[in-house]
Amino acid sequence: MRKPNLQIALDQNTLAEAARIAHFAGPIVDIVEVGTILELQAGQEAISVLRAMFPDKIIASDTKCADAGSTVAQNSKDAGADLMTVIDSATVATMKSAKSVLDGIQVELYSAWDWDRAAQWKEIGIEQVIYHQSRDALLAGEVWGEKDLNIVKKFIEMGFKVSVTGGLNLDTIKLFEGVPVYTFIAGRAITGQEDPAAAAQSFQDEIKKYWN
């Protein structure tokens, strides 16, 4: 089974802090993500800087695009992004419009999806979804469980590449053993550590334990 990618979500309040963390942990991960908070703070320059730092990595732009799909996708693409998120509650027309400009569109699953909508996304050529425990839901005490795993598996059966995110740490990786997850997205579990490079390496090592 293919080793899942490790993606670092850079959601710092300043580009300086994000660049500092990326400088150390970036070389170790597979995908560098410009998080929504960072993008709202620093603008598209955040994408350009990380693209320039990591010419050979996949760069993800977490815009959570809800409208004006082609404009937002063009801007992300111009800045150097390979992947861009759209929010689940965007219309199919918006997703199609984004996809017409940037192929790597990922639907981020919040509370506005069902299997019929997912089938529509598939129909217009969307290949990736991000299954998401929201930060605020986690703060409210929710945890990863069987229910989440079953949803992830069903998306994979439908043919989607599935990234998982939200409160992932070293202990949660093994819950997904045997599931062909496309990408694990980690934020604070890497960026909030004193040694982000070591934390990223621990994630890669843990992933390699179960997928090889």
Add this chain to the structure above:
Amino acid sequence: MRKPNLQIALDQNTLAEAARIAHFAGPIVDIVEVGTILELQAGQEAISVLRAMFPDKIIASDTKCADAGSTVAQNSKDAGADLMTVIDSATVATMKSAKSVLDGIQVELYSAWDWDRAAQWKEIGIEQVIYHQSRDALLAGEVWGEKDLNIVKKFIEMGFKVSVTGGLNLDTIKLFEGVPVYTFIAGRAITGQEDPAAAAQSFQDEIKKYWN
């Protein structure tokens, strides 16, 4: 019946262009909005600049926040925003978290709402919603109609202040006659005109015709 506000949505790709338009049309409108596209491009500096230009106007930050409510709200507030949007598919926990930091939270209605969810928003103190024809839906040929009006009216009956947006032009204003709309949000119908100040004034005049 109270005159609805006029809000200009600044969705330019550069802060320079947004500032140019705001310089002319800003003094005429009631609310200046930093649109999502502009915010993703220029970052929070876009909010700071417009706040500084218009110390006495209401400044709206169209972040379409989906997660990390309190962080995104704090950043918008620090930059000077009075209002901030959250996306309908955000969890109630996220909305509550945003609202705990910035009182002026507006839920932007895409495809992830129903009347039960709206009642939950009301319960946690959310006072504003934005009813929305998406740009991409408009491009796909949808227009304002009776169905939209009935939804707007029902939200108002529930006690929400309702802003309406999406393809508004001078001819669509009169469709809302007799409805206590809180705010009309116009984008390209003002920003795309050769004389944005005159276009904004025409909107204000048209609104005054039906609400006085």
